[in-house]
Every structure is written in structure tokens, then in C-alpha cells.
Amino acid sequence: MLDTQFKDFYLQIAEQTRLDLAKQKMLLPPEHIEELCLAYARPRRSLREALSKNQNSFIAVLQKSFPAEGVVIEEFDHLETARSLAALKGAAALAAVTEKHFYDGNPTMLTGVTHLVNLPIIRWDFIIDDYQLKQSLLWGADAVRLLVGLLDQFELEKLCRKAQELGLEIVAQVSNMAELQRVLSLDSILVLALSAESFELLSEMRSSIPEEYTFMVTADRLSAEDLKKLNCCNLLFESSKCYPPARLQQYLSNIFAQI
Secondary structure, three states: OOOOOOHHHHHHHHHHHHHHHHHHHHHOOHHHHHHHHHHOOOOOOOHHHHHHHOOOEEEEEEOOEEOOOOEEOOOOOHHHHHHHHHOOOOEEEEEEOOOOOOOOOOOHHHHHHHOOOOOOEEEOOOOOOHHHHHHHHHOOOOEEEEEHHHOOHHHHHHHHHHHHHHOOEEEEEEOOHHHHHHHHOOOOOOEEEEOOOOHHHHHHHHHOOOOOOEEEEEOOOOOHHHHHHHOOOEEEEOOHHHOOHHHHHHHHHHHHOOO
């Protein structure tokens, strides 16, 4: 399970998500949401292709609140922020948090952004049920993040199969070697997101990834020297360091000039 100081927090979110899903399924039953997915189907934008196009690329997570940091961006225009982030050099994709209770998100973080920018959009939520995959498709996501530590192996395999059936790419976020090995044992080739609590663990995970896998590393706390050692040019930003976008651009310029 989750090897992180935020384990209890994530489990609390998962429990709240189950309560929300029970209500959402009553309002829009699973069979009806599948019909809507078919009716509003559109071509998907490939995350793996986007990450392989650029020598140096990044993904920023679009969110208003950062509970782990105690930061809330009061005047948050998600459309303008998405437009600004997408315009930065090296932008490969954007991720969006729609979770409302802890992150102040909502579905428009996806529905509005996916039609605004010509980049793959990842639903960066706490996915525990295949109903959320159908929601993601309906809301315009091209990919979904699966927090591996939040799922047992049966749940992980089930969600991966369903996502592939729906044409959604998967970002498997792992925080330790056990989670990485669980993902590598799957039949599917996924995009990996490495988020470890130490550089040493991050380096160990990096060295265990087969060549055919596309991966990114959470770069919020890494130096250019760290990234050079990891031989990784796909960067993930999950913290308030992304904001304002001009601040991120300056940081990226310094980092990419050195790796």
C-alpha cells in the first residue's frame, strides 16, 4: 500500500470518493454514462507520443488547492492558467484535479481545458472505480492517473483493462519498488510517474524500468544534477511551484539548460 506520509490522507479521500460515487451513480447510472461516452466520442490525443516528441518536456498539474503544502490559490482561473501553462516551451500535457472536497476541483477543470488546449489532458484524481473512467472519457480526458498504492492488484488490473477498452491511456504513479514491480507485472505498457521520498529510491526505481516504458519523474524537489543522473527529461510538477506559470517557465529554462 501507500509508502508515504500522506497515506491516511489519501485513504480519507478514497472513502469520500466512494460516498460521492454512490450519489453520482444514482443521478447518472453506469449504463447511461456508457451511452453518453459513445455519443460524444472523439479522437484521443496520445500522451506517450507527446512525451516522446520533445527532448525536454514537462507536465503540470492544474489545481487550486495543495493540501500537502497548505496552499490555496484564491484567484484561480483554470482556463487562463491552462492556456498559460500550455504555451510554455516543453509543455507535453496538462493534468487536472477534479476532486472537490480536498482540492477544490470540479469537472470543468477537464471539460473546459480539453477544448481549450491542443495537448493531452490527464485526469489526476483518485481513481478507485471504473465509473470514474467513464466520467473521465465523457469529460474529455485522454488519460487517467492511477495512484498504485491506493489499489490492490485486482483493482489495478481491472482498472487498467477497462481504461484500455475505453481508449484511455494510463499514468501509473508509483512511490516505491514494490509498487513499481506490481505495475511492471501487468500486461499493459503504461506511462510511469515516479514519485519517491528520496533521490536514492527514485534512482533505484529509475534503473529498474525497461527501455520500452515511457516515464516521468516528480521534479518539484529535484535539482538539475539529480535529473542528469536520472537521465530523465520528462518532468512532472505537482506542487504550487507551478504557479504562476511565469515562475515555472524561469525554473524550466534553468533546468533544461543544464540537463
